[in-house]
Each structure stands twice: as structure tokens, then as C-alpha cells.
Amino acid sequence: MEAPTSITLCIFVLLLVAAARAEDPYRFYTWNVTFGDVYPLGVKQQGILINGQFPGPQIDAVTNDNIVINVFNNLPAPFLLSWQGIQQRRSSWQDGVYGTNCPIPPGGNFTYNMQFKDQIGSYYYFPSLAFHKAAGGYGGIRVLSRPRIPVPFDPPAGDFTILAGDWFKLNHTDLKGILDSGNDLPFPDGLLINGQGWNGNRFTVDQGKTYRFRVSNVGISTSVNIRIQGHSLLLVEVEGSHTMQNTYSSLDVHLGQSYSFLVTADQPPQDYTIVVSTRFTNPVLSNTAMLHYSNSNGVPAALPPPPGPTIEIDWSLNQNYNLRDAIARYTLQVYPGAWTAIYMPLDNVGMWNVRSESWGRQYLGQQFYLRVYSPANSWRDENPIPKNALLCGRASGRRTRPL
Numbered sequence: 001m002e003a004p005t006s007i008t009l010c011i012f013v014l015l016l017v018a019a020a021r022a023e024d025p026y027r028f029y030t031w032n033v034t035f036g037d038v039y040p041l042g043v044k045q046q047g048i049l050i051n052g053q054f055p056g057p058q059i060d061a062v063t064n065d066n067i068v069i070n071v072f073n074n075l076p077a078p079f080l081l082s083w084q085g086i087q088q089r090r091s092s093w094q095d096g097v098y099g100t101n102c103p104i105p106p107g108g109n110f111t112y113n114m115q116f117k118d119q120i121g122s123y124y125y126f127p128s129l130a131f132h133k134a135a136g137g138y139g140g141i142r143v144l145s146r147p148r149i150p151v152p153f154d155p156p157a158g159d160f161t162i163l164a165g166d167w168f169k170l171n172h173t174d175l176k177g178i179l180d181s182g183n184d185l186p187f188p189d190g191l192l193i194n195g196q197g198w199n200g201n202r203f204t205v206d207q208g209k210t211y212r213f214r215v216s217n218v219g220i221s222t223s224v225n226i227r228i229q230g231h232s233l234l235l236v237e238v239e240g241s242h243t244m245q246n247t248y249s250s251l252d253v254h255l256g257q258s259y260s261f262l263v264t265a266d267q268p269p270q271d272y273t274i275v276v277s278t279r280f281t282n283p284v285l286s287n288t289a290m291l292h293y294s295n296s297n298g299v300p301a302a303l304p305p306p307p308g309p310t311i312e313i314d315w316s317l318n319q320n321y322n323l324r325d326a327i328a329r330y331t332l333q334v335y336p337g338a339w340t341a342i343y344m345p346l347d348n349v350g351m352w353n354v355r356s357e358s359w360g361r362q363y364l365g366q367q368f369y370l371r372v373y374s375p376a377n378s379w380r381d382e383n384p385i386p387k388n389a390l391l392c393g394r395a396s397g398r399r400t401r402p403l
């Protein structure tokens with residue numbers, strides 16, 4: 001009696017999995033990871049490029065899409081990409097951190113296979129091993145809602161990604177060497193917006209229309225603030241949750257975080273300055289981009305670019321903190337001498353990396369793995385180890401499972 005029942009159950013589950021997969025679209029990518037020359041601060045540096053791009057290509061997807069990315073590592077070092085904020089429902093095998101994936105060896109490749117299950121919002125990917133994050137290799141991820149799902153604002157006339165973060169003239173191996181020898185990272189040399197220095201980006205808008213900006217802090221060591229001359233920012237999304245829609249003159253984006261805000265081009269037709277500057281640092285680093293009205297004829301706005309908060313903590317506390325109906329998110333800031341309470345529902349089986357986003361601290365060990373397991377040991381709770389899993393350490397040379 002026992003055996004047939006469990007066989008039936010297995011087949012049933014298989015059919016369910018097959019049916020669910022057949023319904024949701026697949027998006028396939030082939031990525032070639034190389035070193036290449038980049039000049040973000042005017043000096044030649046080795047950056048990590050994906051298909052020759054710096055930052056890497058953007059992933060545009062819809063909730064529940066299946067994403068298949070074959071990553072070819074053409075760096076002379078082991079490499080992994082991780083997917084900041086992607087929940088990896090049942091698929092911690094695809095998280096791309098050292099505790100769940102063996103590194104892709106130089107000259108090797110690995111195909112990530114994940115589903116953006118029940119997620120919407122703004123995320124990014126980044127290289128997770130060694131100190132590669134300081135060399136670029138990151139890119140934006142946008143997960144749009146399915147057409148039938150209501151979104152609490154009108155469809156924007158455009159959807160722009162801003163990947164902002166600090167940058168060093170020293171390369172990633174030198175930075176790692178500084179940490180290895182027991183010293184602190186130096187102060188960054190600049191801030192980049194989408195891999196570019198001063199005024200390297202122009203976002204073109206039509207007067208009267210509303211645009212969505214998705215901003216992520218992809219840096220190593222500093223929080224940033226973003227603001228747009230003459231315009232207010234309507235916060236609508238934080239790391240996959242639609243928020244109460246409050247208006248801000250500027251927003252703090254701490255390390256690893258992603259936000260979406262709406263901007264209405266409701267000012268005279270001119271070109272306005274978008275400013276990103278570091279928070280809680282002295283000196284303050286900044287970078288600018290341009291909000292270009294399509295009918296501006298290149299006239300720059302007369303107003304001075306807006307100053308931003310620098311070392312004030314209260315100001316930042318007031319903006320973010322919500323002790324009554326907090327939202328679900330992936331990255332939380334803790335202020336000096338302060339604390340933050342986190343509620344974490346352990347509803348996704350797997351091995352999860354919990355870490356500091358201050359990358360020097362992460363590198364030196366301010367991280368741990370949290371195993372969430374289910375005694376049922378069922379495919380309902382966790383996918384089996386993928387057939388193409390790379391094996392390393394004590395698992396080298398073993399087969400993952402019969403094919």
C-alpha cells in the first residue's frame with residue numbers, strides 16, 4: 001500500500017511542477033564575463049564587463065518569469081554572480097554566494113536557472129566572490145507586475161535605472177590586499193552613476209509626463225543621497241514592496257538598497273541637475289547626471305543644484321523609519337550606536353547568506369549562513385540540487401544525482 005501511494009504522489013508533484021513551468025515564460029541570456037578597460041574617473045582601470053558592458057546588461061522581467069543565464073567566466077579567477085533581493089523561492093541553489101554555489105572556474109561556465117516567483121520591483125546583481133564587487137560586474141534587475149495585477153500608480157512614461165555607488169582608483173586586488181593586511185579601506189575616490197563620472201548620464205523626459213526612477217546603491221562603503229534640482233521625488237517602491245506614497249526633496253539610499261520614485265516633469269523646459277552625494281562622510285563626494293526636458297533647447301536651469309544632507313542622522317531616521325506597518329525588504333540600515341529589529345519569516349527552505357553590505361566588513365567575516373530546513377524533505381519546499389551544479393571541496397568528483 002505504501003509504495004504505490006508515494007509513487008502517485010511523486011508523479012502528481014512532478015506534473016504540478018511541469019504545469020507551473022509551462023505557464024510562465026522563459027527568458028534566456030548568455031553572458032561573457034571579462035576584464036576590460038574602463039575610465040570612470042578619467043584614469044584607465046580594469047573593470048569587470050559583461051558582454052563588453054559596464055555596468056552589465058539589465059534584466060527586464062515580469063513576475064514569475066523563469067530566468068536562465070549561462071555565465072561564461074573569462075576572468076583569470078573564480079567568479080560568481082549573486083542576485084540582490086531575489087527571493088530564490090525553493091532555489092537557494094541559485095543564490096550565487098560562496099555557501100550555496102561552487103565558484104565558476106576560469107574558462108568555465110554555469111547556467112543559473114531561477115524564477116522571479118511572486119516578486120515585483122527593483123533589484124540588481126553583483127559579483128560576490130573575493131573583492132570583485134569593487135570592479136563593477138553589476139547590473140539592474142526590473143521585475144514588472146503581471147498585466148492583470150493592479151499597480152498603485154499610473155504607468156509611467158519611462159522607467160530609468162540609476163546604479164550609484166562609490167568607486168576606488170585602486171583595483172579590487174589591491175583593495176583586498178589592504179584588508180588582508182589588517183588595514184581599513186581607503187576613502188573612495190569618487191561616486192559613479194551607471195558606471196560614469198561627472199554628468200555622464202542624461203535622462204530625457206517630456207514636459208508634463210511622469211517617470212519612474214529606480215535607484216540602487218551598488219557601492220562598497222558609503223551611503224548616498226539622491227535629489228533632482230527643482231523636482232520632488234514620490235517614493236513608490238522599496239525593494240519589492242509598494243510603499244505609502246510620500247514626497248521627498250531627496251532620498252537616502254544605504255549600501256545594497258534599492259528604491260523607486262516617480263518624478264513629474266512639471267517645471268519650465270530646461271535641463272536640471274540630478275545630484276548623488278555621499279552621506280555621513282567628510283569630505284562629501286558627489287556626482288551629477290542631467291534631467292533633460294526634450295523641449296529645453298539645452299537651456300540649463302538657473303537655480304543652483306540642490307544641496308543635500310551630509311552627516312545628519314536625524315534627517316535620515318525620519319525618512320525611513322516606520323515602526324507601525326513596516327514593509328518587507330532585504331537590506332536594512334543600522335545607525336551608529338543604534339539598533340534595528342528585524343522580523344524574518346523562515347518560509348523558504350535553503351541555505352541563506354546574511355551579511356553586512358559594508359563590503360570590507362563582509363569580506364572580513366561579518367556574515368553568516370542561515371539554514372532553513374523542512375523535515376518533509378520535499379520538492380514542494382525545495383528544488384533538488386541542480387543537475388549542472390558545479391562541485392568543489394569534499395563534493396568534488398561526485399555526481400549530484402542520477403540523471
Ligand SMILES: *[C@@H]1O[C@H](CO)[C@@H](O)[C@H](O)[C@H]1NC(C)=O
Binds near residue numbers: 033034
Ligand atoms: C568572451 O569574450 C572574450 C573576449 O572578447 C572572447 O575571447 C571569448 O571568445 C568570448 N567568449 C564567449 C563564450 O563568447
Ligand SMILES: *[C@@H]1O[C@H](CO)[C@@H](O)[C@H](O)[C@H]1NC(C)=O
Binds near residue numbers: 109112
Ligand atoms: C555550459 O554551457 C553549455 C552550453 O554552451 C551548457 O550545455 C552547460 O550546461 C553549461 N554548464 C553549466 C555547468 O551550466
Ligand SMILES: *[C@@H]1O[C@H](CO)[C@@H](O)[C@H](O)[C@H]1NC(C)=O
Binds near residue numbers: 046171172173174
Ligand atoms: C591591480 O593593480 C596592481 C598595481 O597597483 C597590479 O599589480 C595588479 O596586477 C592589478 N590587478 C588587477 C586584477 O588588475
